[in-house]
Every structure is written in structure tokens, then in C-alpha cells.
Amino acid sequence: MNFLTEPIRLLGAQTIESVAALGRFGIFLAMAAAYAILPPYKPRLAIRQIRLIGADSVFLITLIAWATGMVLGLQGYNTLRRFGSEAALGTVVALVLVRELGPVLAALMVTARAGSAMAAELGSMQVTEQVDALTVMAINPIQYLVSPRIVAALISFPLLTAIFDVVGIFGGYAVGVGLMGAPAASYFNGIVDNLTPHDVATGLWKSLVFGLTVAWVCCYKGYHAARMATGVSQATTEAVVLSSVLILLWDYFLTSVLL
């Protein structure tokens, strides 16, 4: 009789464990959000994180944005030339960047740069029992470690996305107009005519959601790193992979909702 009920019992245990993990994940964010909203505030901690997540990523973001803009200018020009509509190049580059590539690529780059660092830092603090030490010192580890990172990500991501969009648009201009010879006046006129406030808002909403997702996932994975030799590396890998997958899935979902 036991061999019949055992698989069912395992299925039940697995289900309960999945639901509990999802619940821990949700409670983790709820607590971090509560500490971020309720006083006392810790602006200094957040400022330090804005530097790590935002300011130190600017060079990378600028580089990637410029490269992305250039390839959009090149591809866009060569494709549009087939239809004789090179004049639409600016519109194409700006809409693609502002609506999709800006938020997504900025989020992926920050995940790779700052998200991995977040998971590794919290992970090694957990593994070396520094998190427990904070608790012993009556410092709430979520308030001290997680909330500032989430606040900093929510501030940094939209700003990085805006920088990405603007640099990318100029990158597209440099190649499309400067090198390939698309009409210069219609590049920016097309953008001004066709880029609506709604497009800009869509991109910014996406970047906010991505910022929350990345900080949440990376902090959670680091905070719950297993206390063994491979704990930190495993937590970092999971954090980066899960963040990247969630960014791309969220992107489709948000596009269909916000469009």
C-alpha cells in the first residue's frame, strides 16, 4: 500500500514546498517594502547603493547604448532603403529604443553588473554569518541590506534607461545619418512627430518593474544562500538567470498590458 501512496505524498510535499517558497519570496518583498516606506529612513544606505547600481553603471550603459544605436541605425537604414523610406529611420530607432531595447537591455546589463554583485555580497554575508551578527546587534538585516537596494534600484533603473535611450538615439544618428547618409532633418523631426508621451511612459514603467524585479530576485537569492562552499556561486547564478528570464517575460506581459 505504501508504494501506491508514496508518489502522491511526494507530489503533495513538492507542491507545499513550491507554494511555501513563493510565499517566502512574496513576504521578503513585502517586508523590504514596508521597511522602505515606514520611518526611520536610511537615505545614506540608499545613496551608497545608487552609486553601485546606478552611477557606476553609466559607462557600461553608455557603451552598450551607443553600440545598440549604431547597429539599429545600420540595420534600419539598410532595411528602410528597400522601401525608399530612409526618412523614417529616426522614428524606427527611437521607438525601438524607447519602448523595448532601452528598458530591457539596460536592465539586463545592470543585472549582469550590479545584480550579480548584490547576490554575491548578500550571499557571502549570509554564509559567513554576518547576517546573524546584524540580528544579534539588533539591526534588522532586511531593513539594513535589502530595502536600500530596492529603493536604489527603483531610482537608478529609470535614469539609466533614459540615458540609454538618448545615447542610443544619437548612436543611430551617427551611423544612419553620418555614415550611411539618411536625411538629417527628418531623423529628429520624425522622432518629435511620432514619439508620444505614452511611448516614453511605457518605457519608464517597464524600467521601474525591471528595477524592482532585479533588486528583489538578487537580494532574495543572496539572502537565502545555502551555507556551504557552493552556496554563494549557486545563489549568484540563480539570481542572474532568474532576473534575466523574468525581465524578458515581464517585458512581453507589460508590452501587452501597456500598449
Added chain:
Amino acid sequence: MYVTRTTQLIVGIFVLVGIAALAYLSLRLGNVELFSPKGYVIYANFDNISGLKNGDAVEIAGVQVGKVAGIQLVDGRARVAIWLRDGVKVDDDAVAAVRTRGIIGDKYLAISPGASDHYLANGDTLRQTESAFVLENAIGQFISNLGSSSTGSGGTKSK
């Protein structure tokens, strides 16, 4: 937690650059209007506006003077609210027409001035309108004309 002055400075620069990029994107490129310019609204009823949308341009003599501020269906006709900048005057026998830029371009509303001295005020309705030129109908008509004329001419030839 001690935050060095360098960190504060770097974060300050980052936030300023980010906000500048955001402002450029939304104000310069995205046409977000912080201070909405003053204007007034007049109405016009059309039999067919053929896909004219909210926010499309309103032009007098090819100059953009306002935009479409709202479209409603009233008694089977399209009632279009037209927002015009202050200082733009439209007399009461002007004609509003839905036009298309190029063959497949955007729709816009063209107002041709009339000769009256009486100008429309906020909330007034334009009396004269001209419905959209629907390309599909015109092509359909052209093809049916072509068909009937070719059979006609074929008929005369065979005789």
C-alpha cells in the same frame, strides 16, 4: 553608515545626468506638455471621418493650429471636438475636411476659412464639413467604371 563626499558627488552627477536625459526624452522628443497652452474647443459633425484619431493635427492653410481633442458618435454621425490655440480665428462659414497626408499617410483635419466676419467661440459648432475621401471606395468605383466601360467598348468593337 558613512558616505564619502566623492560618493555623494558621483551620485549627484548621475542623478542630474539621468534627469537631463529623461527631460530631453520626454520634453524635447516626446512632446510632453508641462504647461498646456491656452486654447478653445469648437465642434464639427462629419458623415465619415475614416479613422481620424484623437490628437491628430488640425491645419489651416497647411499650418498646424490645433488638434483633434475628442471624437463621439452622435446620432450616427461623428462629432469631432477640435482644440484650437488662442489667437486662431475660425469664421462660422469655414469648412472642415478630413484629409490624408499622401496616399497612405496620417489623417488630419483641414479647415478652409470662409468669408464671414463672425468668428466661432468656445463650444460653437462648424456648420459645413466635408467627409473623408475613402481611397478604397474610390478604387472600387474606378474598377467598376473600368469594368463597365471595357465591356462597353468591347461590345462596340465586336460589332
